[in-house]
Amino acid sequence: MSSALLIVQTLNGLQLGILLFLIAAGLTLVFGVMDFINLAHGVQYMIGAYLIAMFSAWTGSFWAGLALTLPVALAVGLLLEVTIFRRLYGRSHLDQVLATFGLILFLNQLVKTIWGAAPLSVPMPDVLSGSVRLMDGLLYPVYRIALIGLGLTTALLLYVLINKTRVGMLVRAGASNAPMVSALGVDIGRLFMIVFGFGAMLAGFAGAMVAPILSVEPGMGDNLLILTFVVIVIGGIGSIRGAFIAALLVGLIDTLGRAFGPHLLRLMLDAASANQAGRSLAPMLIYILMAAVLFFRPSGLFPVKR
Amino acid sequence: MKRYMLALATVSALALSAVGAHAQDKLKIGLIVTLSGPSAVLGGQVRDGFNLAVKTLGGKLGGVETEVVVADDELKPDVAVTKVKGLLERDQVNFVVGPVFSNVLQAIHKPVTDSSAFLISPNAGTSNFAGKQCNPNFFVTSYQNDQVHEVLGKYAQDKGFKKVFLMAPNYQAGKDSLAGFKRHFKGEVLDEVYTPLGQLDFSAELAKIAAAKPDAFFTFMPGGMGVNLVKQYRQAGLANIPFLSAFTTDESTLPAQKDDAVGFLGGANWAPNTDNPQNKAFVAAYEAAYGAVPGTYAMQAYDAALLIDSAIKATGGKVGDKDAVRAALKKANFTSLRGAFKFGNNNYPIQDFVLVKVAKRADGKFQTEVVETVFKDYVDVYAKECPLN
Numbered sequence: 001m002s003s004a005l006l007i008v009q010t011l012n013g014l015q016l017g018i019l020l021f022l023i024a025a026g027l028t029l030v031f032g033v034m035d036f037i038n039l040a041h042g043v044q045y046m047i048g049a050y051l052i053a054m055f056s057a058w059t060g061s062f063w064a065g066l067a068l069t070l071p072v073a074l075a076v077g078l079l080l081e082v083t084i085f086r087r088l089y090g091r092s093h094l095d096q097v098l099a100t101f102g103l104i105l106f107l108n109q110l111v112k113t114i115w116g117a118a119p120l121s122v123p124m125p126d127v128l129s130g131s132v133r134l135m136d137g138l139l140y141p142v143y144r145i146a147l148i149g150l151g152l153t154t155a156l157l158l159y160v161l162i163n164k165t166r167v168g169m170l171v172r173a174g175a176s177n178a179p180m181v182s183a184l185g186v187d188i189g190r191l192f193m194i195v196f197g198f199g200a201m202l203a204g205f206a207g208a209m210v211a212p213i214l215s216v217e218p219g220m221g222d223n224l225l226i227l228t229f230v231v232i233v234i235g236g237i238g239s240i241r242g243a244f245i246a247a248l249l250v251g252l253i254d255t256l257g258r259a260f261g262p263h264l265l266r267l268m269l270d271a272a273s274a275n276q277a278g279r280s281l282a283p284m285l286i287y288i289l290m291a292a293v294l295f296f297r298p299s300g301l302f303p304v305k306r
Numbered sequence: 307m308k309r310y311m312l313a314l315a316t317v318s319a320l321a322l323s324a325v326g327a328h329a330q331d332k333l334k335i336g337l338i339v340t341l342s343g344p345s346a347v348l349g350g351q352v353r354d355g356f357n358l359a360v361k362t363l364g365g366k367l368g369g370v371e372t373e374v375v376v377a378d379d380e381l382k383p384d385v386a387v388t389k390v391k392g393l394l395e396r397d398q399v400n401f402v403v404g405p406v407f408s409n410v411l412q413a414i415h416k417p418v419t420d421s422s423a424f425l426i427s428p429n430a431g432t433s434n435f436a437g438k439q440c441n442p443n444f445f446v447t448s449y450q451n452d453q454v455h456e457v458l459g460k461y462a463q464d465k466g467f468k469k470v471f472l473m474a475p476n477y478q479a480g481k482d483s484l485a486g487f488k489r490h491f492k493g494e495v496l497d498e499v500y501t502p503l504g505q506l507d508f509s510a511e512l513a514k515i516a517a518a519k520p521d522a523f524f525t526f527m528p529g530g531m532g533v534n535l536v537k538q539y540r541q542a543g544l545a546n547i548p549f550l551s552a553f554t555t556d557e558s559t560l561p562a563q564k565d566d567a568v569g570f571l572g573g574a575n576w577a578p579n580t581d582n583p584q585n586k587a588f589v590a591a592y593e594a595a596y597g598a599v600p601g602t603y604a605m606q607a608y609d610a611a612l613l614i615d616s617a618i619k620a621t622g623g624k625v626g627d628k629d630a631v632r633a634a635l636k637k638a639n640f641t642s643l644r645g646a647f648k649f650g651n652n653n654y655p656i657q658d659f660v661l662v663k664v665a666k667r668a669d670g671k672f673q674t675e676v677v678e679t680v681f682k683d684y685v686d687v688y689a690k691e692c693p694l695n
Binding site: 002005008009012013015016109112116117118119120121124131133135136137138139140141143144213214215216217218219220223224255258259275279283 | 342343344345346347350476498500502504506507509510511512513514516517519529530533534537538541542543544558559561562563564
């Protein structure tokens with residue numbers, strides 16, 4: 001165990017955190033502003049990945065593919081909002097969970113019908129296909145570093161958008177008290193639609209960005225969705241800043257726990273049982289964190305003021 | 307009016323003849339495989355391979371008109387049992403062919419072997435049914451699950467690798483896989499990493515592998531996990547460490563792994579380039595019909611159809627004579643796509659196992675290719691516990 005390994009694993013953790021943030025940002029806005037539980041958010045991430053697989057194959061370029069993916073992901077989000085989600089805002093959370101869960105099943109199947117069940121892959125863009133040697137014997141793809149940079153840029157842009165612009169102000173106001181914003185003459189329906197479409201596009205963007213390093217397959221968003229909910233619960237529902245901090249926290253704890261947990265336990269236990277315990281404990285760490293946060297700060301680390 | 311009467315008579319005559327055919331000389335086969343979820347590709351290969359065989363034989367197995375009823379087990383044992391009962395009771399099938407996954411096999415084994423039908427597994431071959439719980443009405447055209455992992459362990463041992471790094475998903479099949487590898491590998495195991503099932507990003511584990519500097523890396527990462535791992539392994543520049551795997555780089559995942567998997571090693575009982583005339587014809591026909599390179603799943607399903615064909619032929623089309631069919635099945639008197647094939651006392655195959663390597667073909671598609679034979683006429687280790695003979 002060397003300092004180089006620690007740096008590499010920290011980068012890995014950051015990268016997972018950034019990915020979680022891109023998905024969680026949209027989810028926390030939709031949940032916070034509209035009080036709407038959208039289980040189908042992970043599916044929008046999957047759609048982003050499939051879209052870029054299709055478009056980059058068509059155009060032969062990752063960037064052209066990305067340029068086509070974003071508006072289409074936005075359009076898909078808006079279409080879902082207009083046709084389905086709009087009818088669910090006034091319903092109970094249970095209805096929303098049921099309906100959006102149904103949507104997961106439907107869209108997963110649809111994706112399989114269109115693109116087939118076999119996993120697809122997306123080639124890395126040439127510009128970013130290099131790698132740097134961070135430690136002996138291990139190359140770190142430049143693409144992954146770029147992913148971290150891109151995620152941080154997106155976070156910054158979101159911060160400016162939410163805190164410095166008029167739309168952002170309305171979104172923040174909506175998160176605190178939607179009926180009041182509506183009473184002040186803001187078309188809350190349109191605001192919801194914008195937030196929803198934007199959230200869907202962010203999820204699609206995340207899906208498109210990870211497509212070159214992960215396989216594109218039906219149901220790929222389902223596992224991530226659970227982690228994303230953990231993130232927004234830890235961060236405080238409706239808070240972008242909370243989602244950012246919590247996503248990085250979850251990413252780092254999960255990765256470092258998996259990488260170094262057994263080593264740390266070895267200080268106290270013998271090798272075999274340390275391995276065994278580390279293996280069982282590592283996947284639990286983030287849930288333990290969530291339980292602790294819920295115990296000490298039930299509304300998350302950065303609750304939205306109501 | 308006369309015309310109506312005629313039509314009516316024709317229809318009833320047709321209906322009668324259909325009933326007659328059903329009762330006497332029609333062979334019904336229920337195919338139960340996974341056709342939904344991320345693993346649907348595997349079930350699709352089994353279905354296509356089986357149907358191709360039936361089509362090639364002119365819609366008849368053993369000279370008897372054959373109907374194939376396909377059911378999707380959804381990779382859920384409880385669903386599989388319901389569907390299998392439907393096949394047995396409603397469709398009255400003579401054979402059930404399936405499943406792909408071992409946990410489904412555990413669930414459907416008893417309902418089928420207790421019925422009047424035979425169960426032929428084109429993929430799953432668990433240890434319990436190879437050993438003490440072997441059954442005269444259950445035949446396997448694939449392998450005993452451990453054997454594929456053993457191929458890599460044996461290869462690593464023969465090749466003189468001193469230190470290996472092992473990784474598998476944290477569930478029963480993952481643990482069995484690493485145990486299978488270690489059965490013949492006697493060198494040092496630097497680390498055994500178990501990842502959560504469904505993990506997508508392996509960067510933390512890859513850094514560990516780089517730090518451990520093993521002579522070889524062995525893994526079992528089926529489906530999308532394997533696609534991710536292979537891609538990331540290559541991107542991390544670890545490809546100079548030999549990549550040995552089971553069910554990780556096969557024809558179901560290669561269309562997504564592409565160049566990243568080229569040169570990676572696996573174990574199998576066959577490869578698309580296995581050199582015999584019947585296999586060449588099969589691969590060409592499969593690719594023409596379905597536009598994809600067949601994997602072992604398709605091959606084993608094709609062989610399952612040939613097996614049934616040989617048994618029905620031997621009994622002279624007496625589908626209902628269960629003892630005669632059983633005896634004929636056991637003889638395995640057909641030309642397998644993989645070459646030599648016979649059943650052991652436990653109705654699992656005795657066959658050769660080869661080391662395979664991923665290669666890019668001239669037409670740009672990817673397939674596994676035979677490198678060398680690792681085991682000759684290999685009998686699984688559980689066969690001696692089976693009371694059948």
